[in-house]
Ligand SMILES: NC(=O)C1=CN([C@@H]2O[C@H](COP(=O)(O)OP(=O)(O)OC[C@H]3O[C@@H](n4cnc5c(N)ncnc54)[C@H](O)[C@@H]3O)[C@@H](O)[C@H]2O)C=CC1
């Protein structure tokens with residue numbers, strides 16, 4: 001029998017429970033006492049930190065960031081964050097440590113922490129991994145040398161920078177209600193955010209985390225089409241992006257199926273169905289599904305490679 005494990009049931013109960021608690025018990029005022037660390041200082045670390053800072057949930061004086069490349073840290077320094085080229089410093093100082101390196105760098109990054117810090121200086125930390133493909137089991141094993149470590153696996157996306165992110169998270173086996181409340185409170189200000197069982201995360205990440213890149217490509221192509229038909233690039237891009245946003249809102253805000261919404265645009269023998277015909281001849285649906293499949297399978301592979 002496929003294991004709908006105790007973990008999964010416990011996980012779902014925990015999600016429900018914490019959503020309730022979060023609304024009734026948790027107070028943002030406690031967050032100022034948290035120190036947040038980022039191991040890895042790249043695009044996603046910046047997006048997460050900026051998004052939660054913009055909502056007033058953290059102060060850069062309580063942010064600790066590490067990267068081996070001092071030049072990368074300049075922009076963080078200017079914002080008032082504490083920076084270091086030593087991952088161990090961040091792991092020691094912060095109570096909540098975002099793991100935000102590329103999956104193949106994780107082992108090396110954690111080894112550098114163990115080398116440069118005494119293990120007992122890194123205890124009772126909440127680690128939040130945003131790494132594609134790396135499972136909670138792998139993370140818990142790798143972090144077991146640090147006593148009291150708890151892990152939450154999060155899959156964010158870059159549109160959180162504009163308050164329209166779509167993030168899912170899965171709690172590890174040792175997380176507390178307070179950990180979940182805290183993470184939820186950080187993530188929910190960045191856009192849509194949902195707790196899901198881990199077996200879904202690679203598929204979800206292919207849609208939500210990789211998805212923006214697929215959609216940018218579509219917007220660029222829509223804009224290119226406009227330019228080809230004589231529009232100036234700036235106006236073609238603005239209209240293409242607004243159209244994609246509006247169509248997405250129609251899907252989210254109406255109860256209608258996407259096919260119905262499409263049919264409402266296509267008049268008989270009209271211009272839109274001529275365009276739809278061209279898209280279908282080009283195999284656009286299959287191509288998009290292939291893209292999601294490729295991204296999800298790649299995440300699985302990244303997890304295996306990190307073993
Ligand atoms: N970019 C995206 O849209 C998303 C990324 N992710 C995940 O976020 C993680 C980070 O991705 P990005 O921010 O896009 O990558 P990135 O390449 O922008 O950032 C990674 C950073 O890690 C730093 N780094 C390299 N070696 C290091 C080490 N040994 N110790 C500490 N830092 C080190 C580099 O300076 C670099 O800035 C990845 O694991 C990815 O799977 C997840 C969801 C979306």
Ligand SMILES: O=C(O)[C@@H]1CCC=N1
Pocket residue numbers: 132205209210
């Ligand atoms: O492409 C990547 O590997 C990362 C993970 C999801 C989005 N960007």
